[in-house]
Amino acid sequence: MSYSASAAAGASSAASNSSAASVTQAAQLAQASAMGSTAYITATVDVPTFIFHIDLVLLAIAAVLILFTFPRMFAALGRPSHFFTGYFMRGPGNAKVPSLAREYAPRRNNPQRNASTKTTQSARTIGWTEDSHTLDSHAHLLTLPTRSAVNGKLTVPTRVPSWITLTHPIVVSIVNHEVLPGVTALKGLVVLLVFGVLAYAGFYESNPFSNPVREGYIAMAIFPIAVAVACKNNVLTWLAGVGYEKLNWLHRALGTLLVLCANLHGIGFIYNWAINDTFYTKIAQPQFQYGLVALAGTDLLYLGSRQFVRSKSYTLFLISHIVGLITTAVGMAQHFPVTVPYVVAGVVVYAVDRILRLARTRTTTAYLTPMPHLNNGTTHVHMPHLTRGFRAGQHVRVRVVDGTGIFAWIRALAFSRARPFSLASRPVGSGAELYIKKERGAFTTGLYKMATGEFASPQKSSNEKGLSEIEAGEPTRAVRMLVEGPYGGPSYTMFESYSGVVLVAGGSGISFTLGVLDDLMQAHAAGRSRVRAIEVVWAIADPAALTALLPALRPLLRPRPSPHSALSVRMTVHYTRAGGRGPLPDPSRLPTGIHLRAGRPDLLRTLDATIDRVLDARAGPQPHGMSGVVAAACGPHELVAQLEGAVGSLSWDRWRDVGGVETVSESFAF
Numbered sequence: 020m021s022y023s024a025s026a027a028a029g030a031s032s033a034a035s036n037s038s039a040a041s042v043t044q045a046a047q048l049a050q051a052s053a054m055g056s057t058a059y060i061t062a063t064v065d066v067p068t069f070i071f072h073i074d075l076v077l078l079a080i081a082a083v084l085i086l087f088t089f090p091r092m093f094a095a096l097g098r099p100s101h102f103f104t105g106y107f108m109r110g111p112g113n114a115k116v117p118s119l120a121r122e123y124a125p126r127r128n129n130p131q132r133n134a135s136t137k138t139t140q141s142a143r144t145i146g147w148t149e150d151s152h153t154l155d156s157h158a159h160l161l162t163l164p165t166r167s168a169v170n171g172k173l174t175v176p177t178r179v180p181s182w183i184t185l186t187h188p189i190v191v192s193i194v195n196h197e198v199l200p201g202v203t204a205l206k207g208l209v210v211l212l213v214f215g216v217l218a219y220a221g222f223y224e225s226n227p228f229s230n231p232v233r234e235g236y237i238a239m240a241i242f243p244i245a246v247a248v249a250c251k252n253n254v255l256t257w258l259a260g261v262g263y264e265k266l267n268w269l270h271r272a273l274g275t276l277l278v279l280c281a282n283l284h285g286i287g288f289i290y291n292w293a294i295n296d297t298f299y300t301k302i303a304q305p306q307f308q309y310g311l312v313a314l315a316g317t318d319l320l321y322l323g324s325r326q327f328v329r330s331k332s333y334t335l336f337l338i339s340h341i342v343g344l345i346t347t348a349v350g351m352a353q354h355f356p357v358t359v360p361y362v363v364a365g366v367v368v369y370a371v372d373r374i375l376r377l378a379r380t381r382t383t384t385a386y387l388t389p390m391p392h393l394n395n396g397t398t399h400v401h402m403p404h405l406t407r408g409f410r411a412g413q414h415v416r417v418r419v420v421d422g423t424g425i426f427a428w429i430r431a432l433a434f435s436r437a438r439p440f441s442l443a444s445r446p447v448g449s450g451a452e453l454y455i456k457k458e459r460g461a462f463t464t465g466l467y468k469m470a471t472g473e474f475a476s477p478q479k480s481s482n483e484k485g486l487s488e489i490e491a492g493e494p495t496r497a498v499r500m501l502v503e504g505p506y507g508g509p510s511y512t513m514f515e516s517y518s519g520v521v522l523v524a525g526g527s528g529i530s531f532t533l534g535v536l537d538d539l540m541q542a543h544a545a546g547r548s549r550v551r552a553i554e555v556v557w558a559i560a561d562p563a564a565l566t567a568l569l570p571a572l573r574p575l576l577r578p579r580p581s582p583h584s585a586l587s588v589r590m591t592v593h594y595t596r597a598g599g600r601g602p603l604p605d606p607s608r609l610p611t612g613i614h615l616r617a618g619r620p621d622l623l624r625t626l627d628a629t630i631d632r633v634l635d636a637r638a639g640p641q642p643h644g645m646s647g648v649v650a651a652a653c654g655p656h657e658l659v660a661q662l663e664g665a666v667g668s669l670s671w672d673r674w675r676d677v678g679g680v681e682t683v684s685e686s687f688a689f
Contacts, residue, residue, distance in 0.1 A: 178516035184679030192667025231287030250372035262507030313350025387470035396457035403450035411538035413508035525654020647678035
């Protein structure tokens with residue numbers, strides 16, 4: 020009785036499974052027949068399920084890569100003030116808004132006041148003094164030891180080295196070597212791995228040349244992932260601790276593979292229909308018309324994202340991406356029902372990103388000050404109402420609101436483009452600051468003209484609000500802005516957890532450096548830093564830029580006492596062109612810690628010198644061991660590549676003695 024029932028149940032189950040398999044294969048054969056191909060199905064492959072598993076494999080690869088960052092994530096989690104900050108900017112609440120005249124704001128006696136000001140370039144005029152680096156006149160910068168420091172319990176963060184630091188400088192050199200412009204060997208390896216998985220999906224028991232159905236499924240599977248890594252807010256950036264801009268290469272690679280598969284799929288069927296003389300019969304069917312619409316959308320996405328389009332007309336790039344994305348999504352969803360879940364997934368991810376971007380947008384009043392001698396024209400932007408919620412080294416995306424009333428804000432949010440700029444200040448200070456270089460673009464040029472008064476400002480200037488010109492430095496004009504962010508930044512790389520820090524800036528990349536340096540000095544004074552040596556390298560074309568930025572640099576380089584250790588700070592400014600807009604500063608009269616050099620920087624020598632200073636500090640009291648050196652670069656792509664090459668050229672002995680060298684890069688490349 021039992022055996023018979025069991026046998027009957029087994030037979031019934033087998034029949035049921037066989038029937039289900041037959042139904043699935045019959046449905047797929049019907050779909051293949053409608054597409055004009057009878058060689059589509061093999062007895063062993065359920066294509067929709069197979070492709071879904073391929074998506075799971077891609078997600079598993081991403082999960083493995085994220086696992087490598089978990090130790091550093093847990094170290095950052097140990098400092099909640101770092102880990103849970105950097106997502107939503109906020110202001111001082113009910114506290115008094117800091118004065119517009121920051122301690123290092125451009126002063127009335129600054130020679131870069133405006134082009135028409137006639138002053139003598141003397142030490143008194145520029146503001147240099149022989150005692151500018153003493154402690155006597157800088158009591159406002161002294162920070163009392165924290166309670167934990169007084170009790171002998173230092174609150175320095177734990178440094179967890181990246182996996183590459185545990186290897187060898189030669190490995191670093193190989194991993195960071197550029198095989199293509201902007202593509203390192205490590206990135207290329209990831210792309211090859213993804214390509215291999217997708218190639219397996221396309222060729223396993225299938226011939227893409229005689230039957231290109233599988234390629235359509237692959238393009239369908241790539242779509243939501245490519246959309247996700249393009250979003251400003253996505254799970255991968257949060258878990259891996261990288262900014263959205265650091266995943267742009269992956270978005271481009273996935274997008275290229277999607278376009279390739281879509282064209283193999285679409286053109287393959289068009290070719291088969293043409294040689295079988297069934298093209299007009301097939302193309303008359305709505306599902307294939309929508310397939311052509313989706314194919315046109317993917318090709319528009321590809322053509323509109325080429326480098327020459329992005330560099331010549333970002334607006335054209337943006338419009339082509341919006342139109343192409345909508346066209347692709349609608350065409351795919353109407354092509355065959357099997358694509359609907361993937362399209363919906365991509366649309367939902369994109370919608371969530373837009374909602375989060377709106378939630379991370381703040382309205383504020385910004386104060387503009389022109390700095391004509393800094394990088395051939397720079398606008399200093401001060402937002403005193405945004406003081407918290409960001410980390411040093413992050414960037415924000417800003418829009419200027421033109422007009423008054425609620426509709427002006429809505430119009431700016433809906434139609435104006437947000438531009439990214441690095442924050443030049445530390446959090447919990449007197450407000451977020453930006454240094455925006457005047458470029459050939461309409462936005463930066465218009466902002467500079469607004470600061471100089473050539474364009475009318477939507478709001479009154481600071482002088483009209485009751486501040487004297489001496490208080491405000493330059494005539495400062497107020498504008499209304501939408502500030503989105505913050506984004507990016509070092510994230511899991513906590514600069515204060517290293518023994519040495521090298522900050523390399525090229526031109527306007529000094530904004531990133533100023534914010535990080537300001538934060539490091541504050542952490543040192545509060546007893547929350549392991550750093551013993553900081554080396555700042557600034558490469559500029561015109562040495563007059565140093566004169567313009569001295570009011571900002573002077574307070575940052577002033578000594579600040581710490582409850583547990585000394586800190587050595589040195590800055591070297593390299594200029595490549597003399598006889599620019601302003602006079603060459605007298606090196607003998609520069610504040611202590613700043614050195615002026617002609618020619619390009621030698622970053623390998625800079626790294627060696629910093630390591631020497633860190634190792635020399637080991638001779639003193641040792642509350643901590645060697646915690647390595649972090650080198651951060653913000654500037655042109657060539658400068659970032661030079662730093663990566665210098666790190667890879669270090670000797671193994673010095674690498675091992677100091678505890679390894681890690682890099683952080685913020686490139687201007689788009």
